[in-house]
Amino acid sequence: MSEKNLNQDQAEFQQYARDWLANNAPPPPPVRLPITAIEVMSVEQRDYLQDWQRKCYEAGLVGSDVPTDYGGGGNTGFQRIANQEMSRAGTPFLINVIGLSMAVPTILVHGTHEQKQKFVPGALSGEEIWCQGFSEPGAGSDMANQQTFAKKQGDDWVVNGHKVWTSLGHFAKWMILIARTSREHKYDGLTYFLCPIEGHEGVTVRPLVKMTGETGFNEVLFEDAVVSDTMRLDDVGKGWTVAMTTLTHERGAAEGAGGGGGDTVHPIEQLIDLSRSSYRDGKRMADDPVIRDRIVQQAITNEGFRQSQKRARVPALVDHPMRIPLQGKVTITELIQSNARLGVDIAGAASTLYKLDEAAPDAGHWPLAYMNSYGNTIAAGTNEIQRNILGERVLGMAKSK
Ligand SMILES: Cc1cc2nc3c(=O)[nH]c(=O)nc-3n(C[C@H](O)[C@H](O)[C@H](O)COP(=O)(O)OP(=O)(O)OC[C@H]3O[C@@H](n4cnc5c(N)ncnc54)[C@H](O)[C@@H]3O)c2cc1C
Numbered sequence: 001m002s003e004k005n006l007n008q009d010q011a012e013f014q015q016y017a018r019d020w021l022a023n024n025a026p027p028p029p030p031v032r033l034p035i036t037a038i039e040v041m042s043v044e045q046r047d048y049l050q051d052w053q054r055k056c057y058e059a060g061l062v063g064s065d066v067p068t069d070y071g072g073g074g075n076t077g078f079q080r081i082a083n084q085e086m087s088r089a090g091t092p093f094l095i096n097v098i099g100l101s102m103a104v105p106t107i108l109v110h111g112t113h114e115q116k117q118k119f120v121p122g123a124l125s126g127e128e129i130w131c132q133g134f135s136e137p138g139a140g141s142d143m144a145n146q147q148t149f150a151k152k153q154g155d156d157w158v159v160n161g162h163k164v165w166t167s168l169g170h171f172a173k174w175m176i177l178i179a180r181t182s183r184e185h186k187y188d189g190l191t192y193f194l195c196p197i198e199g200h201e202g203v204t205v206r207p208l209v210k211m212t213g214e215t216g217f218n219e220v221l222f223e224d225a226v227v228s229d230t231m232r233l234d235d236v237g238k239g240w241t242v243a244m245t246t247l248t249h250e251r252g253a254a255e256g257a258g259g260g261g262g263d264t265v266h267p268i269e270q271l272i273d274l275s276r277s278s279y280r281d282g283k284r285m286a287d288d289p290v291i292r293d294r295i296v297q298q299a300i301t302n303e304g305f306r307q308s309q310k311r312a313r314v315p316a317l318v319d320h321p322m323r324i325p326l327q328g329k330v331t332i333t334e335l336i337q338s339n340a341r342l343g344v345d346i347a348g349a350a351s352t353l354y355k356l357d358e359a360a361p362d363a364g365h366w367p368l369a370y371m372n373s374y375g376n377t378i379a380a381g382t383n384e385i386q387r388n389i390l391g392e393r394v395l396g397m398a399k400s401k
Helices: 008-024 043-058 078-089 097-110 113-125 239-250 268-277 289-311 323-352 361-378 383-394
Strands: 130-133 149-153 156-164 174-180 190-196 203-208 217-228
Touching (some): 008 078, 043 113, 097 113, 097 130, 097 190, 097 239, 130 217, 149 174, 156 174, 156 190, 174 239, 190 217, 190 239, 268 323, 268 361, 289 323, 323 383
Parallel strands (some): 130 174
Antiparallel strands (some): 149 156, 174 190, 203 217
Protein backbone atom coordinates (compact mmCIF):
# COMPACT_ATOMS: atom_id res chain seq x y z
CA MET A 1 0.00 0.00 0.00
CA SER A 2 1.58 3.28 -1.00
CA GLU A 3 1.43 6.11 1.48
CA LYS A 4 -1.14 8.03 -0.54
CA ASN A 5 -3.65 5.19 -0.01
CA LEU A 6 -3.51 5.51 3.76
CA ASN A 7 -6.07 7.43 5.78
CA GLN A 8 -4.81 9.64 8.58
CA ASP A 9 -4.99 6.98 11.31
CA GLN A 10 -3.18 4.50 9.13
CA ALA A 11 -0.50 7.02 8.16
CA GLU A 12 0.07 7.83 11.84
CA PHE A 13 0.30 4.14 12.67
CA GLN A 14 2.77 3.64 9.84
CA GLN A 15 4.97 6.43 11.19
CA TYR A 16 4.69 5.03 14.71
CA ALA A 17 5.67 1.52 13.49
CA ARG A 18 8.59 2.92 11.49
CA ASP A 19 9.90 4.90 14.47
CA TRP A 20 9.40 2.06 16.92
CA LEU A 21 11.27 -0.40 14.71
CA ALA A 22 14.10 2.10 14.14
CA ASN A 23 14.48 2.59 17.90
CA ASN A 24 13.92 -0.98 19.03
CA ALA A 25 15.74 -3.17 16.51
CA PRO A 26 16.82 -6.27 18.43
CA PRO A 27 20.46 -6.94 19.36
CA PRO A 28 22.29 -9.37 17.04
CA PRO A 29 21.18 -12.96 17.66
CA PRO A 30 23.46 -15.08 19.88
CA VAL A 31 23.41 -17.80 17.20
CA ARG A 32 22.89 -17.74 13.46
CA LEU A 33 19.17 -17.60 12.54
CA PRO A 34 17.68 -19.77 9.80
CA ILE A 35 16.01 -18.25 6.73
CA THR A 36 12.42 -18.74 7.92
CA ALA A 37 10.56 -19.62 11.11
CA ILE A 38 9.91 -23.20 10.07
CA GLU A 39 13.64 -23.98 10.18
CA VAL A 40 14.15 -22.82 13.77
CA MET A 41 16.06 -25.62 15.49
CA SER A 42 17.81 -24.59 18.66
CA VAL A 43 16.50 -23.34 21.98
CA GLU A 44 18.75 -20.25 21.65
CA GLN A 45 17.17 -19.37 18.31
CA ARG A 46 13.69 -19.96 19.73
CA ASP A 47 14.24 -17.86 22.86
CA TYR A 48 15.69 -14.96 20.89
CA LEU A 49 12.80 -14.99 18.40
CA GLN A 50 10.13 -15.46 21.06
CA ASP A 51 11.51 -12.47 22.90
CA TRP A 52 11.39 -10.41 19.71
CA GLN A 53 7.79 -11.43 18.92
CA ARG A 54 6.72 -10.53 22.46
CA LYS A 55 8.24 -7.05 22.12
CA CYS A 56 6.54 -6.52 18.75
CA TYR A 57 3.24 -7.67 20.24
CA GLU A 58 3.57 -5.36 23.23
CA ALA A 59 4.33 -2.51 20.83
CA GLY A 60 1.11 -3.23 18.90
CA LEU A 61 2.81 -4.52 15.75
CA VAL A 62 1.40 -8.04 16.13
CA GLY A 63 -2.31 -8.73 16.43
CA SER A 64 -3.05 -5.17 15.31
CA ASP A 65 -6.27 -6.22 13.51
CA VAL A 66 -7.41 -8.74 16.12
CA PRO A 67 -10.34 -7.67 18.34
CA THR A 68 -9.28 -6.15 21.66
CA ASP A 69 -11.39 -8.74 23.56
CA TYR A 70 -8.87 -11.32 22.43
CA GLY A 71 -5.68 -9.42 23.11
CA GLY A 72 -5.36 -7.57 19.81
CA GLY A 73 -5.23 -3.92 18.79
CA GLY A 74 -8.70 -3.89 17.19
CA ASN A 75 -7.68 -1.76 14.20
CA THR A 76 -8.62 -3.43 10.94
CA GLY A 77 -6.05 -2.84 8.21
CA PHE A 78 -3.18 -2.00 10.55
CA GLN A 79 -1.54 -5.44 10.43
CA ARG A 80 -0.64 -5.14 6.78
CA ILE A 81 1.08 -1.82 7.52
CA ALA A 82 2.97 -3.34 10.47
CA ASN A 83 4.06 -6.29 8.28
CA GLN A 84 5.32 -3.95 5.58
CA GLU A 85 7.26 -1.90 8.09
CA MET A 86 8.82 -4.98 9.70
CA SER A 87 9.82 -6.22 6.27
CA ARG A 88 11.20 -2.80 5.31
CA ALA A 89 13.19 -2.57 8.56
CA GLY A 90 14.68 -6.03 7.94
CA THR A 91 13.95 -7.11 11.52
CA PRO A 92 13.88 -10.85 12.36
CA PHE A 93 10.85 -12.89 11.34
CA LEU A 94 8.14 -13.74 13.87
CA ILE A 95 8.60 -17.28 15.11
CA ASN A 96 4.97 -18.22 15.72
CA VAL A 97 4.12 -18.20 12.05
CA ILE A 98 1.59 -21.03 12.23
CA GLY A 99 -0.11 -19.51 15.26
CA LEU A 100 -0.34 -16.09 13.63
CA SER A 101 -1.21 -16.93 10.07
CA MET A 102 -3.28 -20.10 10.55
CA ALA A 103 -4.44 -20.85 14.10
CA VAL A 104 -5.50 -17.32 15.09
CA PRO A 105 -7.57 -16.52 11.97
CA THR A 106 -9.21 -19.97 12.07
CA ILE A 107 -10.06 -19.72 15.77
CA LEU A 108 -11.44 -16.21 15.24
CA VAL A 109 -13.82 -17.54 12.57
CA HIS A 110 -14.85 -20.89 14.08
CA GLY A 111 -14.02 -20.71 17.80
CA THR A 112 -16.23 -20.09 20.81
CA HIS A 113 -15.71 -16.95 22.90
CA GLU A 114 -13.87 -19.09 25.49
CA GLN A 115 -11.60 -20.64 22.87
CA LYS A 116 -10.73 -17.22 21.46
CA GLN A 117 -9.90 -15.93 24.95
CA LYS A 118 -7.87 -19.00 25.82
CA PHE A 119 -5.79 -19.34 22.67
CA VAL A 120 -5.45 -16.06 20.80
CA PRO A 121 -3.40 -13.88 23.23
CA GLY A 122 -0.68 -16.52 23.77
CA ALA A 123 -0.36 -17.07 20.02
CA LEU A 124 -0.02 -13.32 19.39
CA SER A 125 2.62 -12.79 22.06
CA GLY A 126 4.50 -15.87 20.83
CA GLU A 127 4.46 -17.41 24.29
CA GLU A 128 2.53 -20.42 22.97
CA ILE A 129 3.92 -21.80 19.73
CA TRP A 130 1.58 -23.62 17.35
CA CYS A 131 2.11 -26.32 14.77
CA GLN A 132 -0.14 -27.73 12.05
CA GLY A 133 -1.13 -31.40 11.95
CA PHE A 134 -2.73 -31.79 8.54
CA SER A 135 -0.26 -33.89 6.52
CA GLU A 136 0.11 -37.61 6.99
CA PRO A 137 2.19 -40.21 5.15
CA GLY A 138 -0.85 -40.93 2.95
CA ALA A 139 -2.58 -37.56 3.11
CA GLY A 140 -0.74 -34.64 1.50
CA SER A 141 -2.29 -33.33 -1.69
CA ASP A 142 -5.19 -35.68 -0.97
CA MET A 143 -5.78 -34.02 2.37
CA ALA A 144 -9.20 -35.57 2.90
CA ASN A 145 -7.56 -39.01 3.11
CA GLN A 146 -6.84 -38.47 6.83
CA GLN A 147 -6.29 -41.69 8.80
CA THR A 148 -5.55 -40.23 12.24
CA PHE A 149 -8.64 -41.24 14.19
CA ALA A 150 -10.32 -39.51 17.14
CA LYS A 151 -12.78 -41.73 19.02
CA LYS A 152 -15.31 -40.16 21.38
CA GLN A 153 -15.05 -41.42 24.97
CA GLY A 154 -17.28 -39.58 27.45
CA ASP A 155 -16.32 -35.89 27.37
CA ASP A 156 -13.02 -36.64 25.67
CA TRP A 157 -11.61 -37.87 22.37
CA VAL A 158 -8.91 -40.51 22.15
CA VAL A 159 -6.55 -39.84 19.25
CA ASN A 160 -4.38 -42.36 17.41
CA GLY A 161 -2.40 -41.68 14.26
CA HIS A 162 0.68 -40.31 12.56
CA LYS A 163 1.27 -36.77 11.29
CA VAL A 164 4.29 -35.77 9.24
CA TRP A 165 6.12 -32.65 7.99
CA THR A 166 5.02 -30.88 11.16
CA SER A 167 6.96 -27.61 11.11
CA LEU A 168 7.81 -26.25 14.58
CA GLY A 169 6.29 -29.34 16.22
CA HIS A 170 9.36 -29.67 18.47
CA PHE A 171 8.60 -26.32 20.13
CA ALA A 172 4.82 -26.37 19.89
CA LYS A 173 2.45 -26.17 22.82
CA TRP A 174 -0.60 -26.62 20.55
CA MET A 175 -1.44 -28.17 17.22
CA ILE A 176 -4.26 -27.40 14.82
CA LEU A 177 -5.21 -30.99 14.13
CA ILE A 178 -7.53 -32.62 11.62
CA ALA A 179 -8.64 -36.10 12.57
CA ARG A 180 -11.13 -38.56 11.24
CA THR A 181 -14.12 -39.06 13.52
CA SER A 182 -16.14 -41.23 11.13
CA ARG A 183 -15.06 -43.70 8.47
CA GLU A 184 -18.41 -43.53 6.71
CA HIS A 185 -17.92 -40.16 5.03
CA LYS A 186 -14.69 -38.89 3.46
CA TYR A 187 -15.13 -35.13 3.95
CA ASP A 188 -17.92 -35.03 6.54
CA GLY A 189 -16.04 -37.60 8.63
CA LEU A 190 -13.38 -35.05 9.62
CA THR A 191 -13.23 -32.94 12.79
CA TYR A 192 -10.86 -30.13 13.75
CA PHE A 193 -9.15 -29.98 17.18
CA LEU A 194 -6.88 -27.59 19.08
CA CYS A 195 -4.68 -30.32 20.44
CA PRO A 196 -2.13 -30.07 23.29
CA ILE A 197 1.34 -31.24 22.19
CA GLU A 198 4.12 -30.20 24.57
CA GLY A 199 4.47 -32.77 27.36
CA HIS A 200 1.07 -34.27 26.51
CA GLU A 201 0.71 -37.96 27.31
CA GLY A 202 0.42 -40.14 24.22
CA VAL A 203 2.06 -37.56 21.92
CA THR A 204 5.60 -38.16 20.59
CA VAL A 205 7.41 -35.56 18.47
CA ARG A 206 10.36 -36.81 16.38
CA PRO A 207 12.54 -34.39 14.38
CA LEU A 208 13.19 -35.12 10.70
CA VAL A 209 16.50 -33.95 9.20
CA LYS A 210 16.30 -32.18 5.83
CA MET A 211 18.91 -32.08 3.07
CA THR A 212 20.05 -28.71 4.46
CA GLY A 213 21.01 -30.45 7.72
CA GLU A 214 18.28 -28.52 9.55
CA THR A 215 15.45 -30.08 11.52
CA GLY A 216 12.50 -27.74 11.24
CA PHE A 217 10.25 -30.69 10.38
CA ASN A 218 8.93 -33.41 12.64
CA GLU A 219 6.69 -36.39 12.65
CA VAL A 220 4.13 -36.52 15.44
CA LEU A 221 2.75 -39.80 16.72
CA PHE A 222 -0.50 -40.07 18.67
CA GLU A 223 -0.98 -43.16 20.82
CA ASP A 224 -4.20 -43.00 22.84
CA ALA A 225 -3.71 -39.24 23.38
CA VAL A 226 -6.71 -37.83 25.24
CA VAL A 227 -8.12 -34.51 23.99
CA SER A 228 -10.98 -32.80 25.77
CA ASP A 229 -14.15 -32.10 23.77
CA THR A 230 -13.70 -28.42 24.75
CA MET A 231 -10.71 -28.44 22.36
CA ARG A 232 -12.90 -29.30 19.38
CA LEU A 233 -13.16 -26.37 16.95
CA ASP A 234 -16.65 -26.08 15.43
CA ASP A 235 -18.96 -29.07 15.00
CA VAL A 236 -18.14 -32.74 14.71
CA GLY A 237 -17.86 -33.52 10.99
CA LYS A 238 -17.10 -29.88 10.06
CA GLY A 239 -13.31 -30.39 9.98
CA TRP A 240 -13.02 -30.03 6.21
CA THR A 241 -14.80 -26.66 6.20
CA VAL A 242 -12.65 -25.40 9.10
CA ALA A 243 -9.49 -26.67 7.38
CA MET A 244 -10.43 -24.69 4.27
CA THR A 245 -10.47 -21.52 6.40
CA THR A 246 -6.96 -22.40 7.59
CA LEU A 247 -5.70 -23.15 4.07
CA THR A 248 -7.16 -19.94 2.68
CA HIS A 249 -5.00 -18.07 5.17
CA GLU A 250 -1.97 -20.35 4.75
CA ARG A 251 -1.99 -19.73 1.00
CA GLY A 252 -2.22 -16.01 1.67
CA ALA A 253 -5.69 -15.80 0.15
CA ALA A 254 -7.31 -13.93 3.04
CA GLU A 255 -6.56 -11.17 5.48
CA GLY A 256 -7.06 -11.38 9.23
CA ALA A 257 -3.82 -13.07 10.26
CA GLY A 258 -2.22 -12.12 13.54
CA GLY A 259 0.95 -10.74 12.00
CA GLY A 260 4.24 -11.43 10.28
CA GLY A 261 4.40 -12.74 6.78
CA GLY A 262 4.99 -10.33 3.96
CA ASP A 263 7.58 -10.30 1.28
CA THR A 264 10.16 -13.04 1.75
CA VAL A 265 11.97 -12.58 -1.56
CA HIS A 266 15.59 -11.64 -0.95
CA PRO A 267 16.00 -8.02 -1.97
CA ILE A 268 17.25 -7.51 -5.51
CA GLU A 269 19.96 -5.27 -4.01
CA GLN A 270 21.44 -8.39 -2.40
CA LEU A 271 21.81 -10.01 -5.83
CA ILE A 272 23.33 -6.83 -7.27
CA ASP A 273 25.85 -6.65 -4.42
CA LEU A 274 26.72 -10.31 -4.93
CA SER A 275 27.27 -9.75 -8.65
CA ARG A 276 29.61 -6.85 -7.85
CA SER A 277 31.81 -8.97 -5.60
CA SER A 278 31.76 -12.18 -7.70
CA TYR A 279 34.20 -12.86 -10.56
CA ARG A 280 34.40 -15.47 -13.28
CA ASP A 281 37.42 -15.76 -15.60
CA GLY A 282 38.66 -12.52 -14.06
CA LYS A 283 35.49 -10.64 -15.03
CA ARG A 284 33.03 -9.10 -12.61
CA MET A 285 29.63 -10.81 -12.79
CA ALA A 286 27.90 -7.44 -12.59
CA ASP A 287 29.35 -6.68 -16.04
CA ASP A 288 28.06 -9.90 -17.62
CA PRO A 289 25.08 -8.97 -19.85
CA VAL A 290 23.29 -12.28 -19.24
CA ILE A 291 23.53 -11.88 -15.47
CA ARG A 292 22.41 -8.25 -15.72
CA ASP A 293 19.41 -9.32 -17.78
CA ARG A 294 18.48 -12.07 -15.33
CA ILE A 295 18.65 -9.66 -12.38
CA VAL A 296 16.38 -7.22 -14.22
CA GLN A 297 13.90 -10.03 -15.00
CA GLN A 298 13.77 -10.85 -11.28
CA ALA A 299 13.14 -7.21 -10.45
CA ILE A 300 10.32 -7.00 -13.02
CA THR A 301 8.57 -10.14 -11.73
CA ASN A 302 8.98 -8.94 -8.16
CA GLU A 303 7.41 -5.59 -8.99
CA GLY A 304 4.62 -7.29 -10.95
CA PHE A 305 3.89 -9.45 -7.93
CA ARG A 306 3.78 -6.42 -5.62
CA GLN A 307 1.42 -4.54 -7.89
CA SER A 308 -0.83 -7.59 -8.29
CA GLN A 309 -1.10 -7.91 -4.52
CA LYS A 310 -2.30 -4.30 -4.40
CA ARG A 311 -4.89 -5.02 -7.11
CA ALA A 312 -6.33 -7.75 -4.89
CA ARG A 313 -7.43 -5.06 -2.45
CA VAL A 314 -9.31 -2.99 -5.04
CA PRO A 315 -12.75 -4.61 -5.39
CA ALA A 316 -13.37 -3.19 -8.88
CA LEU A 317 -10.25 -4.99 -10.16
CA VAL A 318 -11.08 -8.39 -8.69
CA ASP A 319 -13.06 -10.61 -11.05
CA HIS A 320 -12.70 -13.77 -8.92
CA PRO A 321 -11.74 -13.60 -5.23
CA MET A 322 -9.28 -16.51 -5.48
CA ARG A 323 -7.45 -15.48 -8.67
CA ILE A 324 -4.80 -13.07 -7.37
CA PRO A 325 -4.16 -14.76 -4.01
CA LEU A 326 -3.67 -18.23 -5.51
CA GLN A 327 -1.69 -16.85 -8.43
CA GLY A 328 0.34 -14.97 -5.81
CA LYS A 329 1.25 -18.18 -3.95
CA VAL A 330 2.57 -19.73 -7.16
CA THR A 331 4.37 -16.57 -8.29
CA ILE A 332 6.03 -15.69 -4.99
CA THR A 333 7.30 -19.20 -4.29
CA GLU A 334 8.72 -19.58 -7.80
CA LEU A 335 10.21 -16.11 -7.56
CA ILE A 336 11.94 -17.01 -4.29
CA GLN A 337 13.30 -20.08 -6.04
CA SER A 338 14.55 -18.36 -9.19
CA ASN A 339 16.01 -15.60 -7.04
CA ALA A 340 18.02 -18.08 -4.97
CA ARG A 341 19.00 -19.97 -8.12
CA LEU A 342 20.36 -16.76 -9.63
CA GLY A 343 22.35 -16.11 -6.44
CA VAL A 344 23.88 -19.59 -6.73
CA ASP A 345 24.72 -18.99 -10.42
CA ILE A 346 26.32 -15.62 -9.71
CA ALA A 347 28.46 -17.01 -6.88
CA GLY A 348 29.49 -19.82 -9.26
CA ALA A 349 31.91 -22.37 -7.82
CA ALA A 350 31.83 -20.55 -4.47
CA SER A 351 28.23 -21.77 -4.13
CA THR A 352 29.60 -25.15 -3.22
CA LEU A 353 30.84 -23.60 0.03
CA TYR A 354 28.18 -24.10 2.64
CA LYS A 355 27.09 -22.09 5.65
CA LEU A 356 29.88 -23.05 8.06
CA ASP A 357 32.64 -22.19 5.55
CA GLU A 358 34.19 -18.81 6.27
CA ALA A 359 34.96 -18.24 2.58
CA ALA A 360 31.32 -18.78 1.51
CA PRO A 361 29.75 -15.66 -0.07
CA ASP A 362 27.07 -14.10 2.16
CA ALA A 363 27.85 -16.68 4.85
CA GLY A 364 26.59 -19.54 2.66
CA HIS A 365 23.15 -18.01 2.24
CA TRP A 366 22.59 -18.81 -1.45
CA PRO A 367 22.91 -22.62 -1.59
CA LEU A 368 20.90 -22.83 1.64
CA ALA A 369 18.20 -20.52 0.24
CA TYR A 370 18.10 -22.51 -3.00
CA MET A 371 17.63 -25.85 -1.25
CA ASN A 372 15.01 -24.37 1.08
CA SER A 373 13.14 -22.77 -1.80
CA TYR A 374 11.80 -26.15 -2.91
CA GLY A 375 9.89 -26.34 0.37
CA ASN A 376 8.00 -23.17 -0.52
CA THR A 377 6.67 -24.62 -3.76
CA ILE A 378 5.43 -27.72 -1.90
CA ALA A 379 4.14 -26.36 1.44
CA ALA A 380 0.55 -25.10 1.74
CA GLY A 381 -0.42 -27.34 -1.17
CA THR A 382 1.99 -27.90 -4.03
CA ASN A 383 2.12 -25.44 -6.92
CA GLU A 384 0.79 -28.18 -9.21
CA ILE A 385 -2.30 -28.40 -6.99
CA GLN A 386 -2.62 -24.58 -6.91
CA ARG A 387 -2.52 -24.56 -10.70
CA ASN A 388 -5.26 -27.21 -10.77
CA ILE A 389 -7.40 -25.09 -8.45
CA LEU A 390 -6.78 -21.98 -10.55
CA GLY A 391 -7.66 -23.85 -13.72
CA GLU A 392 -10.80 -25.48 -12.37
CA ARG A 393 -12.27 -22.92 -9.98
CA VAL A 394 -11.04 -19.62 -11.39
CA LEU A 395 -10.77 -20.28 -15.13
CA GLY A 396 -13.66 -22.79 -15.20
CA MET A 397 -11.65 -25.47 -17.01
CA ALA A 398 -12.56 -29.18 -16.94
CA LYS A 399 -11.74 -30.97 -13.69
CA SER A 400 -8.43 -32.89 -13.67
CA LYS A 401 -8.64 -36.64 -13.24
C1 LIG B 1 8.53 -26.60 3.92
C2 LIG B 1 7.31 -27.41 4.22
C3 LIG B 1 6.62 -27.22 5.40
C4 LIG B 1 5.50 -28.01 5.68
N1 LIG B 1 4.90 -27.83 6.89
C5 LIG B 1 3.80 -28.58 7.18
C6 LIG B 1 3.17 -28.46 8.45
O1 LIG B 1 3.62 -27.70 9.30
N2 LIG B 1 2.08 -29.20 8.70
C7 LIG B 1 1.55 -30.04 7.79
O2 LIG B 1 0.52 -30.64 8.05
N3 LIG B 1 2.15 -30.24 6.56
C8 LIG B 1 3.27 -29.52 6.26
N4 LIG B 1 3.90 -29.70 5.05
C9 LIG B 1 3.43 -30.75 4.16
C10 LIG B 1 2.77 -30.24 2.88
O3 LIG B 1 1.50 -29.70 3.13
C11 LIG B 1 2.72 -31.41 1.90
O4 LIG B 1 4.06 -31.76 1.61
C12 LIG B 1 2.00 -31.07 0.61
O5 LIG B 1 0.63 -30.88 0.84
C13 LIG B 1 2.18 -32.16 -0.45
O6 LIG B 1 1.85 -33.40 0.05
P1 LIG B 1 2.86 -34.64 -0.07
O7 LIG B 1 4.18 -34.21 0.42
O8 LIG B 1 2.21 -35.80 0.57
O9 LIG B 1 3.00 -34.87 -1.64
P2 LIG B 1 2.02 -35.72 -2.58
O10 LIG B 1 0.62 -35.28 -2.32
O11 LIG B 1 2.36 -37.15 -2.44
O12 LIG B 1 2.44 -35.20 -4.02
C14 LIG B 1 3.62 -35.69 -4.68
C15 LIG B 1 3.72 -34.98 -6.03
O13 LIG B 1 2.58 -35.31 -6.84
C16 LIG B 1 1.93 -34.13 -7.30
N5 LIG B 1 0.47 -34.31 -7.33
C17 LIG B 1 -0.29 -34.95 -6.38
N6 LIG B 1 -1.59 -34.91 -6.74
C18 LIG B 1 -1.65 -34.23 -7.91
C19 LIG B 1 -2.71 -33.83 -8.80
N7 LIG B 1 -3.99 -34.11 -8.51
N8 LIG B 1 -2.42 -33.12 -9.90
C20 LIG B 1 -1.11 -32.80 -10.19
N9 LIG B 1 -0.07 -33.15 -9.40
C21 LIG B 1 -0.33 -33.84 -8.29
C22 LIG B 1 2.30 -33.07 -6.28
O14 LIG B 1 2.22 -31.76 -6.84
C23 LIG B 1 3.74 -33.45 -5.92
O15 LIG B 1 4.64 -32.94 -6.88
C24 LIG B 1 5.03 -28.96 4.75
C25 LIG B 1 5.74 -29.16 3.56
C26 LIG B 1 6.88 -28.43 3.30
C27 LIG B 1 7.62 -28.68 2.04
